[in-house]
Amino acid sequence: MYKGFYHLTRNPFEITPDPSFLFATKKHNEALASLYYGVRRRKGFVVLTGEVGTGKTLLVRCLLALLNQARVSYAYVFNPRLSPKEFLEYIAGDFGLPATGKTKGELLLSLGTYLIGRHQKNLTTVLVVDEAHYLSTELLEEIRLLTNLETPQAKLLQILLVGQPELDEKLDSTDLRQLKQRIALRSHLHPLTLDETAGYIYRRLQIAGHPTPAELLPMETIVEVHQQSRGYPRLINTLCENALICGYASRSQTITPEMIAEIAADFRLNVVRPSRAAQAGSEAHAAEVERAARTLLELYASLRKAQELEPDLRMTVAAGARKHEPFI
Numbered sequence: 001m002y003k004g005f006y007h008l009t010r011n012p013f014e015i016t017p018d019p020s021f022l023f024a025t026k027k028h029n030e031a032l033a034s035l036y037y038g039v040r041r042r043k044g045f046v047v048l049t050g051e052v053g054t055g056k057t058l059l060v061r062c063l064l065a066l067l068n069q070a071r072v073s074y075a076y077v078f079n080p081r082l083s084p085k086e087f088l089e090y091i092a093g094d095f096g097l098p099a100t101g102k103t104k105g106e107l108l109l110s111l112g113t114y115l116i117g118r119h120q121k122n123l124t125t126v127l128v129v130d131e132a133h134y135l136s137t138e139l140l141e142e143i144r145l146l147t148n149l150e151t152p153q154a155k156l157l158q159i160l161l162v163g164q165p166e167l168d169e170k171l172d173s174t175d176l177r178q179l180k181q182r183i184a185l186r187s188h189l190h191p192l193t194l195d196e197t198a199g200y201i202y203r204r205l206q207i208a209g210h211p212t213p214a215e216l217l218p219m220e221t222i223v224e225v226h227q228q229s230r231g232y233p234r235l236i237n238t239l240c241e242n243a244l245i246c247g248y249a250s251r252s253q254t255i256t257p258e259m260i261a262e263i264a265a266d267f268r269l270n271v272v273r274p275s276r277a278a279q280a281g282s283e284a285h286a287a288e289v290e291r292a293a294r295t296l297l298e299l300y301a302s303l304r305k306a307q308e309l310e311p312d313l314r315m316t317v318a319a320g321a322r323k324h325e326p327f328i
């Protein structure tokens, strides 16, 4: 709609993760290098985490493009809310193996044979699981068992788990400590800094063919975008995309900070209500504090009583009471 008005050849702020738009921040670069290295060196287990909309799926797509060039075969699971059997069926199918009507044992057997065959030809095979924070403990345990497919020298299947920070919490649970110990490499993505936000926006506009990005979005507008989006790339895209629509509607060749602030307010970007789980957690915490305070009061009352009955306790109680004064 606004492309002609802004002399753009394509839409610069699509929210789909398109590798051709990759802006290689230091962190994104390091993470991509680490994933690629982990897979090519057959390290076994690699984990990538990051908050919502920080570019994890984009990096996975960049990695898969690199793996295609290197003749690495992969199965890519992007919705892991599956039962263990469905999961095995899915990855066997993605590797091109017959999967329907097989028992779990048969699926594991054909997967093992396939992996050994590839290993004998010195070829790497990868399993990538995106949105891995949705994996059940049962499925994570099943994935750990897949890492047992190995020769004395190397893992036959390289596994990359990608997910939001809840994945780290899952991996920290005692039930999954065996899996956690097998992780060879870990990377974490962060939101963008102000400088990175400027580079990110200008790079996207350049790729989309804008002749003078700094005139379209001057630095004071970028500062507002960074503040409102807190550096999360997906939110940056949403703000900028809508700013271009507004700018076009008002025939403006420059996007102002006020336009960004208005869009952020429309999208309620500064309204964040804690999740039910977090709310339940803080309510539980408040109840615990209240219980502790009540116990202290009871303790204090019983010490006062003991002091009246037993004058020798006077000194001890006085000292104790002073110590606990702030609580009472």
Ligand SMILES: Nc1ncnc2c1ncn2[C@@H]1O[C@H](COP(=O)(O)OP(=O)(O)OP(=O)(O)O)[C@@H](O)[C@H]1O
Pocket: 014, 015, 016, 017, 018, 021, 022, 023, 024, 025, 028, 050, 051, 052, 053, 054, 055, 056, 057, 058, 059, 163, 164, 233, 234, 237
């Ligand atoms: N370094 C980057 N360069 C270019 N675009 C990026 C970068 N990081 C993120 N983006 C863009 O931000 C948007 C969100 O990225 P992506 O979908 O990869 O996030 P995610 O971390 O997988 O989010 P979620 O946790 O919701 O799955 C996409 O449009 C993506 O292209």
Ligand SMILES: [Mg+2]
Pocket: 056, 057, 058, 130, 131
């Ligand atoms: Mg994603």
